[in-house]
Amino acid sequence: MTLVDTHAHLHFPQYADDLEAVLDRAREAGVLTMVTVGTDGETNRAAVALAGRVPGVYATVGIHPHDAAAATEADWADLERLAGAPRVVALGEMGLDFFKNFSPREAQEAAFRRQLALARRARVPVVVHCRDAHAEALAILGEAGAGEAGAGEGGVMHCFSGDVDVARRCLDRGLYLSLAGPVTYKNAHALHAVARFVPGDRLVVETDCPFLPPHPRRGQRNEPAWIALTLARVAELRGEEPARLAASTTANARRLFRIAD
Secondary structure, three states: OOOEEEEOOOHHHHHHHOHHHHHHHHHHHHEEEEEOOOHHHHHHHHHHHHHHHOOEEEEEEOOHHOOOOOOOHHHHHHHHHHHHOOOOEEEEEEEOOOOOOOOOHHHHHHHHHHHHHOOOOOOEEEEEEEEOOHHHHHHHHHOOOOOOOOOOOEEEEEOOOOOOOHHHHHHOEEEEEEEHHHHHHOOOHHHHHHHHHHHHHHHHEEEOOOOHHHOOOOOOOOOHHHHHHHHHHHHHHHOOOOOHHHHHHHHHHHHHHHOOO
16 A cells, blocks of 8 residues: 655754654655654754655644744744745645643634635645634634635645544535544544544645554654554544545645645
8 A cells, every 4th residue: 555644843953862763763664755844943843854855754834823923033934935845735624723832822813814814825735734623724724715726735734633524614615634643543533423424535644743542553753654553443434445545545645735746
């Protein structure tokens, strides 16, 4: 099987000592394409640099809601510059996180709107982070016209954490849904229902590594090779053969991010 990890943080310090071994294990598991995701000025530059030197790795650049209040105008200028860099396939991760509220809600919402406007101008997809803020995030996406003709290139709700009703509203907005390690957890009943519900042409998978390892790797540092565990559980929930689901999610990821190889 060939797999795409649509959301990783390979440039984070958790991989500083053994990145090559992590990448080797990913390739051995069939994960030949990985998207490493920036979250602030420093990590945006690191993500782009990594994508520039490692075959099969692409980058996104964005201002995470946790970092919205701390973002400087220099960070925003860098973001706009890097949005057009080679191997940058999307803007984000961006969005709202009302669970931790590391930035004030007003700052999060302003940063989200600003990035959506930039994505519309640049005509690139968006990677949306949303935690305990689905109604507010969907309202802002609606204001920005995300998913409408001429409004950019769509996007993905990364590490989807809502229920079927929220999933339906995201799909109506033209977004893909990405499932991560939590869908493998025994008591994640809402995510199990979402996995069964999402149309096959709008579903992708991710690790969000080094975070959110799938069962039975909980408590360990996550890595791209383990996306196969998530895919196997989603396939089981959907009653599909893993190879067939791998093929469809890989095609979806390449279409979403316009990755040809």
